[in-house]
Amino acid sequence: xxxxxxxxxxxxxxxxxxxxxxxxxxxxxxxxxxxxxxxxxxxxxxxxxxxxxxxxxxxxxxxxxxxxxxxxxxxxxxxxxxxxxxxxxxxxxxxxxxxxxxxxxxxxxxxxxxxxxxxxxxxxxxxxxxxxxxxxxxxxxxxxxxxxxxxxxxxxxxxxxxxxxxxxxxxxxxxxxxxxxxxxxxxxxxxxxxxxxxxxxxxxxxxxxxxxxxxxxxxxxxxxxxxxxxxxxxxxxxxxxxxxxxxxxxxxxxxxxxxxxxxxx
Numbered sequence: 001x002x003x004x005x006x007x008x009x010x011x012x013x014x015x016x017x018x019x020x021x022x023x024x025x026x027x028x029x030x031x032x033x034x035x036x037x038x039x040x041x042x043x044x045x046x047x048x049x050x051x052x053x054x055x056x057x058x059x060x061x062x063x064x065x066x067x068x069x070x071x072x073x074x075x076x077x078x079x080x081x082x083x084x085x086x087x088x089x090x091x092x093x094x095x096x097x098x099x100x101x102x103x104x105x106x107x108x109x110x111x112x113x114x115x116x117x118x119x120x121x122x123x124x125x126x127x128x129x130x131x132x133x134x135x136x137x138x139x140x141x142x143x144x145x146x147x148x149x150x151x152x153x154x155x156x157x158x159x160x161x162x163x164x165x166x167x168x169x170x171x172x173x174x175x176x177x178x179x180x181x182x183x184x185x186x187x188x189x190x191x192x193x194x195x196x197x198x199x200x201x202x203x204x205x206x207x208x209x210x211x212x213x214x215x216x217x218x219x220x221x222x223x224x225x226x227x228x229x230x231x232x233x234x235x236x237x238x239x240x241x242x243x244x245x246x247x248x249x250x251x252x253x254x255x256x257x258x259x260x261x262x263x264x265x
Contacts, residue, residue: 002034003089009107015088015095017043020050022098026154026180027091028058039087040065041072046080101161105135110252112138112224114145117195119249120260121220126192129214131181132199136162136174138224142195143174150186152179182206189216198226201235208242215263223259226251 020043031040031054044051044065051069055062075083088095096104117123117138123145130139133151135158143149151174153159159176166174179185181196182203191214200207200223211221223244229236236257240246244259 003086003092006089006092010092010096010103013092013096013100013103015085015092017047017050017084017088019088019095019099021053023054023057023094024098024155025058027094028054028061031061031091032064034091035087036090037068038072039083039090041068042075042080042083043087044069045072045074097155098157101135101158104158105137105161108135108137110254112141112197113250114141116224116249116251116258117142117193117222118145120258121193121222123193127190128193128195129184129186129191131179131184131194131196131211133162133176134158134199136165136176138195138197139174140165140169140171143171146193147173149174150191151176152181152184154178154180182210184210184214186214188213189219191215192219194219194221195224196222197224200225201238204235204238208239212263218262218264220260220262224249224251225257225259227257228255229257 051065054065093104123142125147127148127150128142128146129150129152130136130142131152133139133153136151136153139149139151139162151159151162153162153176156178159178162174162176166172177185181199194211194215215221221244223239225235228248231237231240236246239259242261244261246257246259248255249258250256
């Protein structure tokens with residue numbers, strides 16, 4: 001389960017139930033896919049504050065939560081702590097985004113290498129988008145090479161983290177902006193290079209359509225998966241079917257799969 005990976009990545013995190021009150025709208029919208037149903041229902045039954053907050057913050061979630069409460073009875077008091085813990089660890093990355101961006105960046109290993117992009121796309125004088133930027137590790141790696149970098153990231157605390165880091169480092173051409181990979185708030189054809197690193201595949205058809213919308217006529221898209229895939233992998237097959245060529249790059253000292261596509265080529 002995803003929770004086990006997050007426990008290993010963030011061993012010092014001590015999530016508490018009130019961390020659910022930090023969730024942003026786009027995270028609440030993703031609860032049906034991320035949160036285990038029985039555990040979430042148990043928390044909602046036991047803590048009406050959480051229920052009210054989620055609906056107030058993102059009213060579209062109400063129908064889903066109503067179904068969960070109808071489908072799952074309240075948990076016995078002896079089981080509730082375990083259900084709370086299971087729910088919190090399944091979305092622990094979201095909690096880290098809100099509470100400790102520096103911890104998230106510290107555990108983002110291996111660090112991104114700009115060569116993973118520049119090997120296949122020139123950045124000199126170019127406008128670059130790092131979509132799903134997180135704390136901006138890739139955006140900051142590319143900034144010395146590009147004219148302008150837009151770091152597209154939906155989490156407000158991570159955007160603020162990048163702004164402070166830019167100021168501290170004296171970087172004035174890196175712009176964190178609110179957005180999602182399938183909803184990039186930039187004009188059509190305004191970008192030369194779009195880069196993703198471990199952030200593509202949640203809504204792939206919409207994401208790829210948006211990437212190609214913002215790219216100029218000869219723009220280049222580069223997707224760094226961070227892991228080594230083969231032709232049997234679902235995401236691998238899907239990207240190939242959309243005209244992306246793949247090869248292998250190094251993430252740290254480990255091989256990983258890179259997909260690239262130049263529009264108009």
